[in-house]
Amino acid sequence: MFTKTHIKDDLGIAQALTWRYVLALSLVAALTTAAWYSLKLVISEQESTAAVVNISGRQRMLSQRTALFANLLVTAHASERASIRTKLEESIELMAISHHGLLYGNKVMGLPSSMSPAVSAMYFEGDYSLNKQVRTYINTVRALLATDSDKLSPDNAALRYITNTAPTTLVSSLDKAVHQYQLEGEASIKQLEKAETALWILTLLLLSLEAMLIFNPFIKHIKVVINKLKRATDEILLNQETLEERIKQRTSELANRSKALAESEQRLSILLNNTNIHMWAFDGTSFTYTNKQWFDFTGQNPEDSLTVEKWTSVVHPEDIAEAQKIWQVDFEKKTGHDHYFRLKRNDGVYRDFYCRVTPIEDESGKFLYLQGHNLDVTDRKKLEDEVRQLAFYDALTKLPNRRLLKDRLGQTMASSKRNGRYCALMFLDLDNFKPINDTYGHAFGDALLLEVAVRIKNCVRQVDTVSRFGGDEFIVLLNTLSKNKEKSIHQANRIAEKIRKALLQPYLLSLNTGDTKSKIEHLCSASIGVVVFIHHELNEDEILKRADDAMYVAKSAGRNQIKLDSDFD
Template sequence: MPSLNTDLIQLLDDAEITALFVDRHMRITRFTAQVAHIPNLIWCEVGRPLAHVFANLQGCDQLSMAVQSVLEYSAAANVTLQNPSGAWLEARIRPVRRGQTVTEGAVITLSDVTAIKRLENALRDSDERYRAMVEWSLESINILRNGVFIYLNPRAIQLYGATTAQDLLGQPARDRIHPEDRPMAEMRLHQLTRLQVNAPIAEMKFLKVDGSVIYVQAQATWIDYEGAPAIHVAWRDISEHKRSEVVQRESEIRMQVADEVLHLAFHDVLTQLPNRRVLIDRVNQTRIASKRTGCYAALMLLDLDNFKSLNDAHGHAAGDLLLIEVAQRLLACVRETDTVVRFGGDEFVVLLGVLSQDMSESAEQASVVAAKIADVLKQPYELTVSAESQGARPITHFCSASIGVALFLRDDASLDDILKWADAAMYHAKKAGKNQIQFHKPAA
């Protein structure tokens, strides 16, 4: 998949983001150059199982479990790893989706959290020193076991509005969480207790003993407390820790930039449809699936009729509105597993996968979809164009499409050949009077 991923990996490298991508089978599909600078990783290459690459790092099994959970439930997760030299890494795992619901794989970004982990380990070195630091800490610290408070430091007692620790000891911690945030807190507790995945910093609302609300940043980790497992929760009043808020905001901005880079690499800015890079990947996947199932697939190339006249009469703003509406109509005509791509200008591609093993039946299935598309696209377009001198102007425009269809099976033809077939068929549709559907006829 080099042609699909080169630009994306380059963008992530330029942003100095350490990232790996895995497919649904947890095999490496691509990675940034920064991955090579992480010590003790087994040589990373495309196709290797994720577990093999991270085998030398403590926490490899937890990473595999967390990635599997992300692939199954599409919920982001964090895992902490340690290499033999003692350095710590935080792995942030996010799903990579196709459309709104289909998860194709996961992206793992890595950051060095050695300084934070060393501080945590220093607290565990000595129970006496740990208690002294916790007692005098400006952060509020609770320790929970079986969901109830077994320890609170003075700062936590103060911020909860309690008089002494006895006002809270033995009470369920759930009662001190605002009802709106309890589902999130329970999910974080599940990840912490079942997956041994630390609960990272998150904003939520706590309840004081008098019922009033306090907004906090909280994080939690699994510890050994007085010889038994327990949960250490550190939290702070957001208003008193602006520095921490700035650090968190910078982290969020970096992740937002990474998300935007991923989106822009694969989507058309105007219509939000997948772009040519995605088409290359989807056609290759479809050819592989066709080779396995023996089913035909179809690629349709659509060119809008009367699009230039709209641009000439009302400007590019009107043309952009039409293209956005066309994209939405096309998506409504196909299955969720099919792909709609803006190919460029006023051209679109529709890829239909897994038709029939019989060529005639496949042609009939593709013809039905093409006819539906042609009928939907020729319906009038009600557009509202804004102009500084005239304000908002309603426009009714009629626009059809000339459609060329090419069937293909297995990997008998290259992507270039398939596109040439569809383009030639579309040209014949235009020549036949527009608003027509033409199929590529293979040579006898």
Template sequence: MKRLLHPLLARWLLSLSALTLMVQAAWAEPRQVSVGVYANEPKLLLGTDGKLSGILGELLNEIARQENWQLRPVPCEWQHCLELTQRGLIDLMPDVAFNENRALALDFHKIPSLFSWSQLYSAENLQLSSIIDLQDLRIAVLQGSVQEQYLQELLHSFGLKAQLIGVQSLPQGFAQVAAGQADAVVANQRFGDFHAQEYQLQNSSVMFLPAQLFYATRKGSNADLLARIDKHLLNWQDSPNSVYYQILQRWGGERPRLLVPTSVWWGLAVLTALLVVTLASALLLRRQIRDKTQHLQASEQRLNTILDSVEAYIYIKDEQLRYQYANRKVCELFGQNVQQVTGKTDEQFFDIDTATNLHENDRRVLKLGERVETEEINRSLDGSSERVFHSIKLPLRDCNGKIYALCGISTDISEHKKNLEKINQLAFYDPLTGLPNRRLLLDRLHQALAKHARGLQQGALLFIDLDNFKDLNDTLGHDMGDQLLQQVAERLSNHVRAQDTLARLGGDEFVLMLEGLNLNPAQAGQQVENVGKKINAALAAPYALKGRSHISTASIGIALFPSERSTVDEVLKRADMAMYQAKAAGRNALCFFDPKMQAEVNARARLEVDLRHSLGQRDFILHYQPQVDVNGQLVGAEALVRWQHPTRGLVPPAEFIPLAESTGLILPLGRLILHSACLQLVAWAAHPQLAQLTLAVNVSARQFHHPDFVEDVIAALTESGANPQRLELELTESQLVEDVETLIGKMSQLKARGVLLALDDFGAGYSSLNYLKRLPLDQLKIDQSFVHDLLEHTSDAAIVRTILALGANLNLAVTAEGVETQEQYDALQHMGCRRFQGYLFAKPGPAHALEHWPVAATWQNKGARIPDA
């Protein structure tokens, strides 16, 4: 019996002590605290008993109970409550989201009392899935709230127009939507979910502005109240069984009920007797609190859950381009969790080119406030993988409109791009050769016709058909035929420029479309002819087909465009007809649809055959045009080639030199001219009157740039025994455009051997003074176009004077070409010119004519024209 009494006595004494403390606290004078309250259920409301209620109200009631505060609720609308607090007429204002503007007039405690976010609610027949759906809607929003300002900025950043209707309270906004006076209403998630069913509204997928909620007080006032609130919140939030989580559990999403009936308070008197039952209930309550807490945490994480469930890459970067938020997809892409991603930049996840491109787009958003929508190709840090994203990047602004971060939403479209490429490949390209097919060719030809119809350029269509291809298929099989077609496609591709189109129509038919040809039909025809010859030569080379050597040729039909009736079908038809003419002409040939142009092609072909034959027969001779000084004294001559054609007689160089240039025959012809000139120098060396003459030989650009040119000149001098100081090589200014450094090197080698060098047609071409001072020249030759108009145009006279002055300053001899009249000769003399060449003195002629050149006195004293050489 004694053993039982002692424990009971101890418990009785403990209860008595607690009662004593409670009585003492009750006798202490309570502190009066005024609290602003407005309708924002379940976070805050005024109960029917006139006391604070809701989550924040009950939390403050519990703090007041423990701190011996007497709370005095002050009912008011939201904006009015905020103004009263800023004026100090209210001590505490619950449910205030922190921002920098409010911090100027209010003080906040440090530990958030509650977490929430903003959400849109609408009538059940209106589906809102994204911010884009807000276009042209009427949206009710609490006047003066953070949501109002943020929503305005959000709509502006998306370029959307919506009517924002300011309301004094959230119930008013919900009522307007229910009555059809607004389409949607903005509310914090707790109030909205609590009241949506009452107003027959539904929550939408549009969420924004996650917020931390505090109790606020006037700036510089009631710091002790805020400190005590922080103390209690810190203790409660660290304990899952605290009153904080019990209150959250009670208001978690159901309508408040009368939590404790009056009769229960009377039942507390018998609490001691029901101690065992109370302990059991406590265990059950702890379990319920744990379950409700988990439910509350899941509710708090709803926004993250939604973002993580979206199949898009969503992230936020600050002004330093560091990740501040990344959803699940972004973390999976980087292979790191959100804590590891936060604070890092793109350089730590992508290669330098990708990071640079991303930063350029990001800065457009952060610095210029642009909305950027673009495709981004992102390669991993090690370059092993590459993905294509469709990205939308938006600026995030604070309440003052300042951009503090960007939000990016990227969608991986890599597979989509690959599928498009496959579809495009199947639709527009030949599966065997990989070349464009008929469909793509027709499309490009249509575009080319439209472009060329404006008369800016010409184009041509080459219809290429393999000769005797059917025989190969029939004898060796279609596999061999396919191999041949693939090799043909490869060879043709090597002769196609970037702006041209090579396509396979089907079977053994290919089409090459050339664009950007010369406007002159004759020159355009020659361009196409050269391409056609190269193609025929390339296709005629032997093919290796599974160890077999096979010879195949092609017939090519050519149609130029635009012309009359230049439709797609007409151009194809003309090229096809020309191809059949090439077949009829014996195959392995090319034919133009234009009869005149075809005649020119045939004539050039015959002339080329004759030219090759004449080179073998050495049917070329040199004529010489004298060069004189100011006294009429013969000082040199220029060698000019003539073709002694077996049937046509003497052919001038204008008719065969361009052909020799285009066919490459200029190289053997140039060697022939050089050797003949050197032999003529040897012959003049034995003649007293001609021994001191220099002989000028023109060198083509193709000849001079040939790798063996210097060796060819040295060989000609060595084999003939000619004096190199009497040989003068003339280059044109056009040769300076290509590979000048190599040109200068070759000229220096020749100069070292004693060969003289002259720049022909000076003033009509490149005329770069920068290169002129570096060239080892001996002479400049004034282009005859300036001499011809010397007396009529002052500009030509000024150019001649400039060239003469330039030659004098650079210590170069200057020769005027094309002197035809006495007046031109007198004017040039007056300007200071001392060397001349032209019809006034003599036309080009045989070498022996120079032996009878008149003495200088006759020319100078009588002024008579020197006879033709």
């Protein structure tokens, strides 16, 4: 039978159970919330650590990349510098953005807005803080980008700083920062994991107590919750393993890139050390730098100081005046200048060189020294001469061809306009040339043409032009005859007669054919048409046509004749 006491006790128990239930639920809710929050912190800390390590590693890679592009920008051909400059600008700006994110945080990159005391000390404390190193390096690369292309050189102060800093002190400092980030991230994750574990243990104990006291009806629901929590924990662990694998893979990629960059730098160093360009620096009194290619070429002792006298001692005597202009340059000039001269190689052979001289200034704008690059252009000059020979001279006789003849004719007419003197043009055609080709072959025909060219040249002055017009046709251009037309006609006729007689002499031709030597004697005359002109009377085409017509009149008259254009006006 229930009494008031029983009812009161039941109410007390019910009240106590209710308070226990409320307290247990509150504790469970609080602990569960804390556990979930700790999971969120672990995940956030893992993502933050991965982002920081990734960006820091990228800084290391970018420092190597910018150093490589900086060297390529200086040494590359002018046509390639624009693309290299663009890549260098992109790399250094990405490095600047990444550095700012590491210092002040960046949500897009997943970087935290704060850093630990240890990392902060590495970035901001000391004369060689990482922040100073990175900013100085970025500013130096930007200064190099701001330098005009024609002022870029391997001795550029900014380039030397980049090349010496990127693979040494900067990489070392960045590696230390990456290592510190990894250590702190691992330590933070371990602390959060411990707190998370403690929260989970406490939650499980409380759930067990609650199940024993008042949560028996909800035991199945609790098991479901526990299973969900277990799956969540497994998923977190799996995510952690995935993240560690990604970090490991990224570290391996960075290592491979660093190795590739080191190999590229080694190849670049080999290229610079094996170039055929002579590089030197001159401060107005003495040489402050000379590369080994100069000493290898000249045979001079690299242990002896190089003086202006030693430098000019290997210059060709005819080019001394040109070479001495290098040392007479005003140091205040900001533009480079070019020189061409010949230098004597250690075997006594002279080679043609192109020398580019550029004044170098310090950061304040004060000029320090002259920087020079000597490039061997012998082969190029030889090729240019060969191209010019093929373009303007007959391949067989080496006489001017039609193109050069027309140019000389234009110059002669311009000269006639200035001095008022008559000139003359002779059109020669050999009368008995075809039989020698038909009977003895083209080799003897070529030998005859060579002898004809020599005989004609021996009959005229050096100021006159002898040209092979084609086949067995020759042109003789006589400059600066008399101001009197009749006298000029007499002079031209006299020279034409001299040529006619010279070509009429027998030709003794010989050729070596294998082990035997063939000889022939051949007679060959020439029909010559002559036109005497002054600048305003005829144009170039009319002069050639009238001389050609006169030649055909001579040939029709029986050959071995001289006909003047004025004879049939």
